[in-house]
Amino acid sequence: TRSTRPQRLLRAVQKKAIKGDPQSVISTIDYFCRHSEWAMNVGDEKGVILDSVVCEVSPSTALELGTYCGYSTVRIARLLPPGTKLITLEFNPDYAAVARQIIEYSGLQDKICLVEGASGDLIPKMQELFGIKTFDFVFLDHWKDRYLPDIKLLEECQLLRKGSILLADNVICPGTPDYLEYVRNSPRYESKYFKSHLEYTKVEDGLEKSVFLG
């Protein structure tokens, strides 16, 4: 049977990127998505905004919702201070398998913990599974109708603290209207929109950065 797009993206990384070099893995994926096949990675333009927020927060604990092929996982983990871990959740086993190989190829496996499962099931288990008290940083890039229920779950599970930063992809395209309305109107968040473009295109999209106020 024909290979899947994630498998073809992995093959491009294994063929063209330098093993152990996260930047070359990132550049290879961006090149593949611009010149061979578009894929729903946060991409290079929004990736620069993601990088700047990760560097600013310099999180001790970080969570990513929706690993897909691991592009943003590698982008985030390459900037984390030593001794910190990025927990990334992915419920599609085929995507998780590709992501594991891309993460390993980048050499960042010691900074990343990829957990297979649904965010709705795993978020309540973060304390017991990883001894996590609160997350300093959360990157949301999974199904767009899961953003709002999942941050409400993070609040309920007391996994956010005063100053926790949420960064959400695709708030314009495909769009996350209920999430945006919530973080922009809730007194519990201070929210800011970073205008950009949908990965590898000229279509408008952007990232929403929201600080939990406690």
Ligand SMILES: O=C(NC/C=C/[C@H]1O[C@@H](n2cnc3cncnc32)[C@H](O)[C@@H]1O)c1cc([N+](=O)[O-])cc(O)c1O
């Ligand atoms: O649909 C998009 N992203 C959805 C991403 C979904 C990824 O997160 C996982 N997932 C979903 N709920 C989950 C719950 N728990 C764990 N993994 C989960 C899915 O198995 C997939 O790997 C998207 C679409 C476009 N686009 O232009 O169309 C552009 C983008 O940047 C996008 O991010």
Ligand SMILES: [Mg+2]
């Ligand atoms: Mg996205």
